[in-house]
Amino acid sequence: MKIIHIDMDAFYASVEQRDDPALRGKPVVVGGDPRSRGVVATCSYEARRFGVHSAMSCAEAYRLCPSAIFVRPSMGRYVEVSRQIRDIFERVTDQVEPLSLDEAYLDVTENKLAMPLARDVAVWIRSAILAETGLTASAGVSSTKLVAKIASDIRKPDGLTVIPPSRAEAFLAPLPVRRLWGVGAATASKLKRLGYHTAADLARADPRALERHLGRFGPLLGRLARGDDPRRVTPERPPKSRGSETTLSVDVLDRQVVLRLIDDHASDVAEDLTRIRRAGRTITLKIRYADFETVTRSRSLPAPTHDARTISEIARALLDSTKAGERAVRLVGVSVSGFPDASLPEQLVLDFEAGQNRVGASEEAEGNS
Ligand code: DCP
Ligand code: MG
Numbered sequence: 001m002k003i004i005h006i007d008m009d010a011f012y013a014s015v016e017q018r019d020d021p022a023l024r025g026k027p028v029v030v031g032g033d034p035r036s037r038g039v040v041a042t043c044s045y046e047a048r049r050f051g052v053h054s055a056m057s058c059a060e061a062y063r064l065c066p067s068a069i070f071v072r073p074s075m076g077r078y079v080e081v082s083r084q085i086r087d088i089f090e091r092v093t094d095q096v097e098p099l100s101l102d103e104a105y106l107d108v109t110e111n112k113l114a115m116p117l118a119r120d121v122a123v124w125i126r127s128a129i130l131a132e133t134g135l136t137a138s139a140g141v142s143s144t145k146l147v148a149k150i151a152s153d154i155r156k157p158d159g160l161t162v163i164p165p166s167r168a169e170a171f172l173a174p175l176p177v178r179r180l181w182g183v184g185a186a187t188a189s190k191l192k193r194l195g196y197h198t199a200a201d202l203a204r205a206d207p208r209a210l211e212r213h214l215g216r217f218g219p220l221l222g223r224l225a226r227g228d229d230p231r232r233v234t235p236e237r238p239p240k241s242r243g244s245e246t247t248l249s250v251d252v253l254d255r256q257v258v259l260r261l262i263d264d265h266a267s268d269v270a271e272d273l274t275r276i277r278r279a280g281r282t283i284t285l286k287i288r289y290a291d292f293e294t295v296t297r298s299r300s301l302p303a304p305t306h307d308a309r310t311i312s313e314i315a316r317a318l319l320d321s322t323k324a325g326e327r328a329v330r331l332v333g334v335s336v337s338g339f340p341d342a343s344l345p346e347q348l349v350l351d352f353e354a355g356q357n358r359v360g361a362s363e364e365a366e367g368n369s
Helices: 011-019 058-064 075-092 118-133 145-154 165-172 185-193 199-203 207-214 217-225 255-276 308-319 345-368
Strands: 003-008 028-031 040-043 069-071 096-100 103-107 137-142 160-162 241-252 280-289 294-305 329-337
Touching: 003 075, 003 118, 003 145, 011 028, 011 040, 011 075, 028 058, 040 058, 058 069, 075 096, 075 103, 075 118, 103 145, 118 137, 118 160, 137 145, 145 160, 145 165, 165 199, 185 207, 185 241, 199 217, 207 217, 241 255, 241 280, 255 280, 255 308, 255 329, 280 308, 294 308, 308 329
Parallel strands: 028 069, 137 160
Antiparallel strands: 003 103, 003 137, 028 040, 096 103, 241 329, 280 294, 280 329
């Protein structure tokens, strides 16, 4: 397989610098107000030299770099660029898996450019992005998702890194375990306690020992560390379901916390369904225990729903058929599937419009009284 991971450089900040020449070559922080409790979304490479980075408070960013120019995000322009790069990817292959607005995997084993070398495809994509958006992207090329993604990061900004399959394991070897897919802060500190610091430590570990410590994820992690990543690039398809989930930063035993997360996810899903004008009959609760064992529990309704209360009531009831509360939980997800047949979309649209009109009408009545 030939996989390319593309990631735009300092994405929001680069768009801001492109659109305002006064910001070019300067430390730019995109995020909230430095005097309030805003957080840094991203910053230009000029600001990174001062130690500013994503997710730190804007107050901290200001302390590190008082000369920085603070800019509010304008999502509309970022979404527009995201569509442009998506369009470029689709001229290369239909095997495109976007990870966020500025990042995607492409499987270019077969490609519409008929280029045999993935490196050449990556060169083509980077220059098309620059020509059409005026922005730079970094690319990683390899035979697996894991290596391609890490590779795209090492010569940022405006970098291209190719790791042939024969070099994948050696490339990963010195990296801290945290860089491997699926290893969050909690797993990383557990691995550290067990004496596994780098990918090389995991690569040479006995898979049975890893299974003892991490459950089913253990042996997979050993494979990943050897550069053997079974994950395929999975392109987006018309939605068959809608879901929302969180991986917790600490494993949770408290059932009340899980119930609250279920409510949050139910409202997210309901909001999402309303936006895409869909409703589904099947509600699924997904729970991943601390050892990575994952269970799903589903129930189907007589009629499709997009109602937050209904979704959360059913998902809460489904929690009773899991071991949450007895076993620690690291991921909670709620999804809705079983959308009515796409050959009957009109009825659904009518149902939604009826619902929305009702809301609109009552708001208007209140406004007039
Ligand atoms: N983003 C955000 N909050 C975060 C991280 C990122 O809002 N905690 C937004 C802003 C980024 C965009 O997502 O511009 C893309 O995220 P990346 O992690 O790819 O970061 P950048 O593209 O900004 O920088 P890099 O050059 O490191 O990819
Ligand atoms: Mg980026």
